[in-house]
Every structure is written in C-alpha cells, then in structure tokens.
Ligand code: PEP
C-alpha cells in the first residue's frame with residue numbers, strides 16, 4: 001500500500017470523474033515543509049504561527065518572523081501557503097504576556113481577540129507577513145473570528161500596514177487573499193454574509209465541533225460528544241461551503257476532520273475545495289479520493305445530512321464506501 005501511495009506523490013488530486021481538489025498540509029514551522037513536499041502536498045493549508053512565539057522568553061521580532069514566513073514561501077515555490085495569524089490562548093499560553101488566568105480559557109481572551117487589543121504585537125506580525133508575500137503565494141488567515149466586525153478590524157490593520165510599507169518602497173505582493181477560520185458557530189451561521197467580504201474560508205473543525213457540541217476538546221469525560229460526523233456538524237459545514245461558492249470563493253478545511261477517511265467522502269460530496277491535514281495523511285487521502293466519484297458522493301452527503309446520529313452516518317459510509 002505504501003508503494004502504491006508513493007506513486008501518487010506528483011499526481012494532482014482528482015476524483016474518478018475528474019473533479020480536482022487540493023490536498024494541503026498543516027505545519028507548525030519552516031522545518032516541516034520538506035515533509036510536506038516529500039508527501040506530495042499541493043500547498044500549506046494552515047501554518048500555525050503560534051509556535052514561533054512559544055518556548056521562548058519574549059516576542060519574536062519582525063525580522064525573525066519575516067525570515068520564517070519567507071523560508072516557507074520560498075520552499076513551497078509558488079504553491080499556496082495559508083498563514084494563520086497568532087492563535088494564542090486556550091490550550092496554548094505565552095508566559096511572557098502575563099495574561100491573567102481565566103475560568104474558561106477556550107471561551108476567553110485568545111487569538112484574534114487578543115491580537116486586536118495587543119495591536120503592536122499584531123501589526124508586527126502583519127508587517128512580517130506582508131514583506132514575506134513578495135517571495136511566494138501567500139494567503140493570510142485570521143483565527144477565531146466570531147463577528148464581521150472582528151474581521152473588518154483585522155483587515156483594516158492589515159491594509160494600514162500594507163499602505164505604510166508601500167509608501168516606504170517595500171515590495172508587497174498584489175492581491176494577497178485574506179480569509180478566516182470558520183471555527184465558531186456564529187460565523188458558520190452567518191457564512192453567507194462573511195462570504196461577501198472574505199476571499200476564502202477554512203473550516204477549523206477541531207474548535208467548531210467543541211463549540212457546537214459544548215464539549216471541551218481536551219476533556220476525556222466528554223470526548224464522546226466530540227462528533228465530527230454528527231449531522232449538526234455536517235450541516236454547518238455544508239452551510240459554509242455553499243455560502244463560499246455562492247460568492248465565487250473557495251472553502252477549505254484545516255481541522256483533523258479533513259484527513260479523516262470516513263469524513264472525506266462526505267466532504268467531497270459537499271464540494272469542499274481544499275483539504276488540509278498532517279503531511280503523513282496526504283497520499284492515503286489522494287489514493288482514496290481517486291477511487292471516489294464526485295456525483296455519487298454528492299448523493300451520499302445528501303443522505304448523511306438527513307440522518308440523526310453519528311452511528312447512522314458511519315454505517316452509511318461503511319456500506320457505501322468501505
Ligand atoms: C481548528 O480549530 O480546527 C484548527 C485547525 O485550529 P487549532 O487546532 O490550531 O485550534
């Protein structure tokens with residue numbers, strides 16, 4: 001099987017009936033890129049930049065960040081690279097920021113909420129990203145967006161930094177796509193409105209499931225509620241993909257669900273354009289997708305959406321696919 005997958009390394013990802021989807025990888029540092037390419041990744045769908053900020057005693061400088069982003073973009077040689085701005089808080093803390101501890105860190109002061117308040121820190125990252133954009137195919141993504149106002153505020157800061165750089169003669173790529181993670185139910189519900197303003201969506205199912213099911217993703221006692229195939233989750237995912245397509249935008253997924261063999265047929269049927277997963281899952285996913293027919297998966301997804309429980313969905317997939 002491994003040998004069969006290896007043959008797929010340089011192939012585009014196409015279903016049996018010729019529909020192309022992009023298989024990208026999630027990375028945490030520039031060193032991860034070699035493995036993405038070795039596994040036939042067509043892009044980076046999520047670069048988690050918080051690792052640049054962790055395990056050190058102070059914020060990374062603009063130049064340190066610029067070098068890291070530039071190195072990823074250069075190694076990817078024009079393939080798309082979605083960089084997510086700082087998503088600290090929740091399970092990931094930065095001791096040197098001295099933030100007070102919270103009762104519910106996953107519902108607290110984190111990610112874009114923190115960045116919109118710690119503006120100098122955020123602007124530094126945005127400048128590093130904009131400068132790096134000249135070296136490849138950069139797309140910028142904001143995490144934990146709950147309202148349109150947050151998106152607009154983040155985008156306004158990005159535009160401001162871009163204008164200043166351009167005034168100073170710094171090269172910045174034209175038409176950098178700006179998107180958001182859809183990982184909070186309010187944003188999935190208003191996806192039709194967001195789709196008019198963003199360039200793309202990437203569905204963060206790790207958090208979207210936790211917030212939709214009200215089940216802490218770190219808590220074993222409630223892990224039975226962590227249900228990617230729950231029709232409630234599938235319906236939210238469909239709303240987001242449909243909303244994107246209606247406005248001519250693309251929709252990806254960078255939560256664990258994107259690399260899950262039971263979920264992939266459904267996601268394909270729902271029309272997901274980009275699947276971002278750990279590099280080691282890419283060839284297996286490509287091999288699976290090659291065997292599926294997109295039109296059949298459309299029907300399968302419609303059937304799944306009408307079911308009531310996770311077990312019914314799993315049974316459907318097992319009967320039709322496995
Ligand atoms: C997600 O929430 O699905 C996601 C990809 O982000 P993270 O796992 O970093 O929270």
Ligand code: MG
Pocket residue numbers: 183204206207
């Ligand atoms: Mg998340």
